[in-house]
Amino acid sequence: MKILILGGTGEARELANRLVAMGHEVTTSLAGRTQDPKLPEGGLRMGKFGGIPGLAAYLKVAGIDRLVDATHPYAGLISINAVAAAQQARVPLVRYMRPAWEQQIGADWVTVENVAEAAAALPPNADVLLTTGHTGLSHFLERDDCQFVVRTIEVPDMELPRHASLLRTRPPYSVGDEMALMQREGITHLVTKNSGGGQTAAKLEAAQKLGVKVIMIARPVYGPANEVASLDEAIAALDIGG
Structure with a gap:
């Protein structure tokens, strides 16, 4: 067939x-x-x-x-x-x-409908681990009152401003590595899509352990x-x- x-x-x-x-x-x-x-x-x-x-x-x-x-x-x-x-x-x-991933007891999640809502949900002076890929990246980078670590597999097709740094890596990730990254960068907010699966789920456990707020973009x-x-x-x- x-x-x-x-x-x-x-x-x-x-x-x-x-x-x-x-x-x-x-x-x-x-x-x-x-x-x-x-x-x-x-x-x-x-x-x-x-x-x-x-x-x-x-x-x-x-x-x-x-x-x-x-x-x-x-x-x-x-x-x-x-x-x-x-x-x-x-x-x-x-x-x-x-x-899809499900919010665990004790996890601090806010669910939004799209990248524009996610960018708007960030408070001033947030230190953000951004794991949403290339789509809608400009919405976040317009927030020059926040600092971003942009994690992608491929280089974005736009130049990152001074308040953003690029981290090119490929999953899977471990909880220990995710916690180390968040602590090193002083991350206060994780922005992600509810992709599901095990290869990138460690960031959610790491965020829960460290008290990092999660902004989850709905499917x-x-x-x-x-x-x-x-x-x-x-x-x-x-x-x-x-």
Whole structure:
């Protein structure tokens, strides 16, 4: 069976590897934002599709039997487009969405809807560990009354001002390392997206232990899809047999 995976996450890579091992013809599509990504087994497609019409056309021309959206929970437009394109091409869609993080007792969280609200929620003179990626970075950097440590995998496409420093690292992170970073930088606030998963969850435990306030950006709401929370469930939902 021919399967297209909208990827870019570790789970997408693992799913592709498992499906290839099962004997299916798998192509993983990557947006191309990350340099030197870890590549999955099977075919690879880089770059954008050209919106809903482009993705729907690709599904038809390539003879895709199943579409899997295993992008980041905050991938945004591609997840929205996947719903409409799958409907147009009459291709079954399965969305893998890793479970969200839940606030633990004693943790100091404020949940906001978007990056603009997150930036506005910061008090003056906050020392911020910013782990939200490139999207909406300008909203935060306009707050020149705060100090930022901007942690990303790739270099942002904008120059950072004097009140921000860049920390390029790649997960996973340990609680001990996260605590050391927050203490070294005098962090008072952690701004993050509710991405879920284990590779970056240590920052939340570190923040709780140190009394660092967390500003959590809620997940977007996407269209209806057959949504699952594990790779085993994704494979079962594809209804492709062994």
